[in-house]
Amino acid sequence: MTFKTSFVALAVFAALSQSAAAQDAPDSSSNNKNKDIEKITVTASRMDKSPSSIPNTVTIIDRAQLEEQFRTTKDLSTIIGNLAPSFSPSRQKMSNTGETLRGRPPLIMIDGVPQSNPLRSGGRSGQTIDPAMIERIEIIHGANAMHGLGAQGGIINYITKKPTGDSEQVASFDVTVPDSMKSNGLSFGASYAFSGESEFIDMIGSVSYRNNGVYYDANHNVVGVDTTQGESMDSQSTDFFIKLGHNFDESRLELMVNHYTADNNGDWMPVAGDKPNGVPTGAVKETQPWEAANNQVTTTSLTYTHANIGGQQLNLQLFNQDFKAVYGGGCFDSFYDPSFEGSDQVIQCGVGSKGESLYYEQSRNASVKWGLKSSLIAKDIAGSGIDAAYGVDLFRDTTEQDLVKTGFSWVPESTYDNVAPYLQLDYDLIENLTLSTGVRYEHAELSVDDYKTLWGAGNKQIAGGSATFDETLFNVGISYKITPDIRVYTSYNQGFGMPDIGRILRDGKSFPGDNPNIDDSLALTPIVTDNVEVGADYQGKYLSAKFAYYRSATDFGSRLALNGDGFYDVKREKSMIEGIEANVTAYLTSNDDLGMNIAIQQGEYDSNGDNKVDTDLDGANISPNRINLFWTHNFDNDMSTRVQANYYMDRDFKNAAGNKYAEFDGYTTVDASFSMPLYTGTLSLGLQNLFNKDYFNYYSQTMGTNDRYFKGMGRTATIGYTLPF
Template identity: 40%
Template sequence: MLRLRYSLPLSVLSFSLLPLTAAISTAAQAQSANQLEPVTVTTTRGNSEAGETPQKITVINRDEIEQQMAITNDQAQVLSNLIPSYSPSRQKLTNSGETFRGRDPLFLIDGIPQSNPLRDGSRDGYTIDLAMVERIEVIHGASAEHGLGATGGIINFVTRRPEGTELRQHIGVGVSAPTDYESDGLSYETDYRLEGIHGDWDFLLGGAYKSRGLFYDADGRAVGIDQAQGDTMDSQSYDVFMKIGYWLDDTQNLELSVNRFELEGNHDYVGIDGDRANGVPATSVKGDPAGDPVRNEALTTSLSYRNTDLAGNDVRLQLYTQRFRARYGGDTFGTFQDPTIAPAGTLFDQSQNESDKYGAKFTLTRDG
């Protein structure tokens, strides 16, 4: 390799630095004679004004949901595939560790909060089957609008509405299996809807059922089951949904909506710990776990009134309730051993989150 080098004589270098030294000395004297007042500089990542900063909104339509459901029936995985700022799904019943923009989102169903902040069990992401959802509205960024925690943003599942003017029915079925076929990894699902509009009445009745098998990794090994927080694999779920509306006139509508969702583990497998040092992952084998199976149960009801032209305003009043039950796995955890209650190592602990909410909302919207 050819290298070219050039050396500057030291005498020339020393001579050239003398004027520069003199200039620095003169500037320092001028600065000491004229002291500047402190200057404060503020900036934002975008050109915005206080109180007038819009939030980014994403709407996931039914076609996009259908495309994702051809790949997975896991709600969290659908969200992570379609929303870049939603963390990858853990495919567990408990969505602890899954974040939206690095923080916890607030899940809603038709504007009804699904979180239970007084006893946050991180199960609010699994309270409805996606077969009953028309679209998903996502607000990026923290919001205190609902007062129930939305530090990462809001994810609102908007349920289906009746379409057309005739009685319509729909039935769907689906089956999935691991690439390396294993019978215990077989999953299947079905859903049914009956809907119609008759005179001033409209209605929609729907139901969905899913049976999930064991999950396998890319090497054909059974994934380790989470016996404490709960898993969506090796489980069954069903959703029963009803929506009935009555039009008082062309601008006024009354609507009753009820959604009953339950997911429960089959309780057929136990977890086997892995060995991190030797690169052995955790796995699952047939067994009889202690305690009762993990479960998520949610009953969400809503009665709403809407007037689209009340003195030029769009007004909506909503009354709602939510009954929530979440059971977690149990074991003889060392943390909960108390010799005054039972001999050490024999005290079995299993918890359940039971929460009930009653609420009301009043919304007024006016153009301009």
């Protein structure tokens, strides 16, 4: 049995057609929603600004928008791409390697706590929290140094829920079935949340469980599995979240803890495809001969705020993140060591390129981050009209990656220490003209013990030591309100990041010479990214619009390059990305919004070291060009519908000689969803890939190999119910 496309489309669009009968209200609900957005302060700005006062492109995804997206998917990468199209389309896997914002990796945070791992990325920073715990998502587009390390493409800050002040409990359930209606494709989830307060404490907490079934493509074939980087199908995840707070007269103390786990069942093995002939990677029911890929992440923060310390607002945040990830295994030349040939400790699996007897092996990554963020915010200093935010950030990351079976160290234990004082100023030069400027000084030290690279990476003995880095980063922006509804702005921001240190340390080619040490490798040099942006916003009663042009450049960037074993190496090269972003929303009636989001970008890197960019960045390093369309309708009885389409444009990738080395055959997917009140709760129905489009995803087309040439998921239907009590 399958869903009939004509029936589904007719039902959805028949519901939408009723919007023609809606009557205009004196003040549209859409405009009220935008007014509510303006009341939100963007915590990631460090100055608690409203979105329209920041001289950068800012996207706020509020809870109402999240609820709309949850009807069809719980994948955060998909949701962000639907609403901020300069973000790469989701790979629909456990790994988010290659998912970029404006063509560069973003800094992902939970309540300001970094989730991205600066020393050994690993591609799992998008899998650290269940979406049910999120109140809103703040996205600041473009490189910046507001939170220090890692925001080369921008900042994505997940803001968790806050206590409501009322005693409340909410239970949610959802079930997703594929178009094939096969039982092993069934996915389901459940969450329970509570909120309340007493005289001394307020609290909010939740627990969730999600079970993902097998994914099917549009032809009802099992989507190929990624047993190396990590697979989200045939897996379970759990999340425990709690936030406790106490309000004093002028201050607040708050503790947040989130513990997230994701575990693949390990019951499916890949079947190699044939990319040149368009044959996708498949899957067969077979137990994996290694520990299945998994994630375990605990994020903790203790925050203290005081509204009046000498007339200034004080913010202090002590945080910790404990990250552990196991990656899937394989039969790799990279992991071979002659001392284990024929050993009972490993399982033999094949013959290598040089006739050696290979064995199954896999890696695991462990990272512990500690940090302290401090800031003081002073408004209208001495009546001058100047607002200031200043403070110092302290950060430490200790990371190691080893091999599970043999115990060899792949990435030696490395410690990154960072101290960063900063100052940010806002000044109204004249009425409606605001100057924003700031400076941040980064002092960082990387410490690495003596170690030896794996046999396959040269078996090199590398002398450890400490490398010190110092960078002064600047930003300046001007924002001018031409009218109360129209704003123009321009800005220059510098972002600071490190290349994936783990990939560099484990690659023997990073250390030439007879007696190499970490001081010999220029590849460890930090990345400084310059981002220039020009934009304009319009917010009227019947229309809102935003447009931005940006240019992002670095003289010594970090490009991911796929090697023969399917692992990524880091290439340090000059790169430049430029693009435009635009979104327009028309408020057709008090109940109807019709909108379009556009993201167009082009990026190149220097392939021959002549300090000139000449070769297109590939799909692991830049997002596709795309247009997102949507139509939402709210009925007077609290029912609502949304239809959205994602159009990914064709693209050719050319080398320095002008020859095409890769191509992307674009596609369009459509989602539709509906919600209605039922008894005291809310019932929702969502259809992802409504027309059951058959396609290879962006990553697979541009970076895939025969083992990673994956189809996208076919049509799925999700029914959910949320019950407050």
